[in-house]
């Protein structure tokens with residue numbers, strides 16, 4: 001390539017980064033400007049005193065505290081379901097599957113990751129309706145159904161990243177453990193997984209973000225406007241993205257809209273906290289796997 | 294010459310349809326250093342991988358013929374499906390060309406094979422790890438930093454650590470694939486000296502590209518240069 005070509009590509013790539021950075025900065029700035037005025041204990045706890053709310057002495061009716069709790073519960077549940085399943089499936093794909101099963105399963109996982117969340121939501125909704133009619137009247141959209149649907153939604157990310165992380169461990173590292181007398185499973189657990197932990201974490205972070213953000217699935221499978229703190233797997237619950245959607249599509253006055261923006265900031269903060277937590281856990285797991293005598 | 298430890302009879306090796314080794318017949322003496330020489334691509338590393346069946350990790354690899362090794366006074370076929378490959382690899386240590394410490398502490402690297410073998414008794418582990426590190430002359434250099442990352446060691450130290458890791462299982466056979474080729478002369482000399490010291494309790498098979506090294510320490514040479522079937 002000639003000199004001008006080099007220069008053009010270089011400038012364009014820099015420009016793309018600046019553009020991207022700029023849009024993120026504008027987005028965050030806009031959110032902050034719009035939402036910051038609403039960001040106070042009142043947004044979260046409404047008219048209930050903070051201490052009473054935190055110690056569950058009194059219910060919060062006009063704040064987003066229940067929605068925050070609902071979202072956290074939802075993420076925790078969905079991730080708890082999806083991570084072990086996804087890890088195991090990823091391990092199978094990378095380490096045990098034959099060429100044929102790998103390509104067939106791989107194709108289906110790719111397909112699954114491309115399914116729009118509204119379709120997954122609709123499927124969860126139809127499934128629970130079916131159970132409602134044919135098994136028990138008491139089965140209805142609820143936290144568990146949402147968590148299962150979300151787990152289904154994010155599974156392909158975790159499977160894929162686990163698979164790729166394991167497959168890209170260099171051959172030299174792969175045979176190190178084997179040459180020392182590791183069984184196949186020992187090699188996976190003690191050599192390959194620690195080596196690929198940070199990539200796997202990337203997939204889990206993506207999944208957490210998706211669970212926190214997704215509205216289409218939960219709208220159909222159990223999120224409601226008002227439910228109080230989540231106290232049962234089999235009841236409806238409040239969730240932040242749904243709250244944001246609801247309040248900003250039906251706002252009566254400027255304060256409510258500002259509250260929507262405030263809730264956005266809270267949602268972002270929750271995500272940031274969870275990502276940090278995930279990174280810390282990864283460090284800890286790696287440390288116990290590798291450095292404990 | 295010492296009694297044979299390994300007998301190789303009419304051995305062929307293939308990667309898919311590509312034949313790498315054909316009709317190899319060799320005997321490897323016990324408590325001696327056997328050196329494998331030959332040009333690049335001749336199949337030296339492949340040959341080495343036969344003794345711990347590491348070639349099995351390569352898809353499409355296939356072996357024909359017989360390799361018998363003497364463990365506790367009777368010869369057995371290394372490729373016998375009844376012989377556990379895990380047990381085999383615990384009795385046949387291997388050191389690679391590039392030092393390959395695992396991304397864990399110095400101590401844990403050497404203790405790793407013990408952990409894999411289910412040897413967890415603290416005192417035993419402590420003793421065997423210390424003995425192995427001392428045997429490799431690495432003790433004075435690492436005794437104060439056993440819990441530091443192994444990758445912080447120099448190349449020569451890492452290679453001696455890998456030797457210690459291979460020795461902690463007290464293998465009867467030790468395979469070394471160009472163990473000194475990535476090291477400076479001084480570290481290389483240390484490894485050579487260590488290999489000679491190991492002879493009384495080990496059968497060593499070493500791939501080497503350095504004629505002077507072969508001259509210095511090898512008791513037997515197997516030449517993989519095409520056309521030459523020479524043995525010393």
Ligand SMILES: Nc1ncnc2c1ncn2[C@@H]1O[C@H](COP(=O)(O)OP(=O)(O)OP(=O)(O)O)[C@@H](O)[C@H]1O
Nearest residue numbers: 308311313331332333334335336337338339340351
């Ligand atoms: N995994 C593999 N799949 C297919 N062919 C292979 C594989 N590994 C090695 N070979 C081929 O087998 C032949 C012997 O390789 P090998 O690594 O044993 O040579 P070598 O004598 O150790 O060479 P060097 O001195 O460069 O290390 C080479 O022609 C190589 O291309």
Ligand SMILES: [Mg+2]
Nearest residue numbers: 337338339470
């Ligand atoms: Mg080689």
